Amino acid sequence: MSGNKYKSTSFLKEVEANVEQGDWVKMCMQCGVCAGSCPLGNHWEHTPQKIFMMIRAGKRDEVLTSDAMWMCTSCYNCIVRCPRELPITHIMHGLATYSKRLGLAPANNPTQKFAELFWKNLTKKGRVNELKLGIALYFMNGIGEGIKTSLKMKDIGLGMLKTKRMSVAEMFGGHGVKDKSGFDAMLKKAFEIEEAKLKKFDS
């Protein structure tokens, strides 16, 4: 998809068409309860309230390259309190997915990196391999830091091994779903649907 194609038209329409639950954005009445209720509020570049206003103001690049929606921890405080019942958490995740799909997501955002690791890990066997995921996460920011984190967490790791919450065997292959080819077919189909949806809006 081209980056600037909507700039002259409406970013709100683009969001409504491409972002999960994006058609809710126009319902925001800018009361500010979501912004005030967010436990991570101080650390966001833009609060949900502000993001919704920016979408309506057509600030496409600012919104899609922002790390704001990647900060959402899915605590659901905003959804519970929103006087108009906007699914704010879902919209945040929808925006994050969309920005990632366009390649606009901030490259070094840890949430985004983790999401990618998780997805890769999951799609390989159809089950999450916790041992591999954990290790990949520790070494996400380089070998030095990876070793440091591993040493810090070693007691917890050993404890998990002892209580059989984790198995060293997972390192070699690991467990997966019974019907791997069925799982792959399902993912393929999902991708096709996504692509078709994008194309439909493109034309």
Next chain:
Amino acid sequence: MTEVIATNETILVVGGGISGMTAALEAAETGKQVILVEKRAYVGGRVSQLYKYFPKLCHPTCGLEINQRRAKQNPNLRIITMAEVSDVNGEAGDYSVKVKISPRYVNDNCTACGDCGRAVESEFDDEYNYGLSKHKGAFLPHKNAYPYQYAIDPAMIGTDDATKAKEACKVDAIDLDMAEENIELKAGAIIWATGWRPYDAAKIQPYGYDRYDNVITSVEFERLMDQAGPTGGKLIRPSDGKEAKNVAFIQCAGSRDRNHLTHCSRICCMASLKQSTYVDEQFGDDADVSIYYIDIRAIDRFEDFYKKVQANDNVKFIKSKVASITLDKASQNPILNGVDTEGYHRYANQHDLVVLAVGMEPSVAEFPITLTTNSNGFIEADDSNGAIFGAGCSTDALDVNRAVQSATASALRAVQVVNKVAKAEG
């Protein structure tokens, strides 16, 4: 035994607040026979609990006095207090209504001398003051009550205090054996004016109305200003009696919120603007008022009032729906947390006292009969309701002015029905 003469040319008014009284008086003054039943021990309803009206800032006692005099002078109007409708049968022009009358334990001999009140010790929560104070077991509901008679709290019956009250009465007005009565009466048309109740503020969990002493509702704030009220007319806060100079108002507390009441309660903006003048009245330049709002809905002629309050430097307007209230334990000050919409500034503001401008909920949820209502529970003007007409806040969230208009309209509708009955009977 309560004797009531009623025919199918009688108009029954349910509820004796400002709307019910207006409807009853308007109908009675056209020469119709009217019976008004009121649940409380006195008429006047929630208006009698207000300190001032907006926008003129006059005292409701004045208007109520006029209505009470009209009621006293009119032989066509019969008022029955402590009475509730329990069932309605029939159709337009021919209703049969069951009314339950709770015992007052005081008869018409009462001169309101107050001897019984002085004779008893026991005290109970005073509903008139929204539980902010207590009244004696034998009490006059409020200083301007109509009928001007004492009542005995049913919780005191059977105790020594009840006997003491009876013995103290010189005019033989106390009858401890009074029992609940159930009467049945005829009516041609019924005006339903059961009014509203404040939305239960404790349901708005993040605001901590049930956790923090210094978070109160707008209706409670009105009671603080009454000279005969729980604080003797002083704006002091509940936790420590400190003067409440720095007051915050939170608008849309329960209104315009799909988690609570979906409708706009329409009066709360003007109520808070009015109440900001109370703080000004008591503390002058020391007053420090903050109004947190989504948008101020001061419609048509109220705009002038809004402008006047805006011009006061001691009143700040903060465009933001407050997200949550926490407590500064040392000072007992509530802390308001949120982000404002004009600039997205994060704030955590301390105030002496926080007033929640609670929404209006119809009390028609407790209907003994089926009526066609809208999605918010207010009575619709619908043919399916026959000759049962809503009046005032049972039909919508209304201020006093509009409630009175609605009541007059309902009186006219009811008069038309009984006129038809009279014509048919020749």
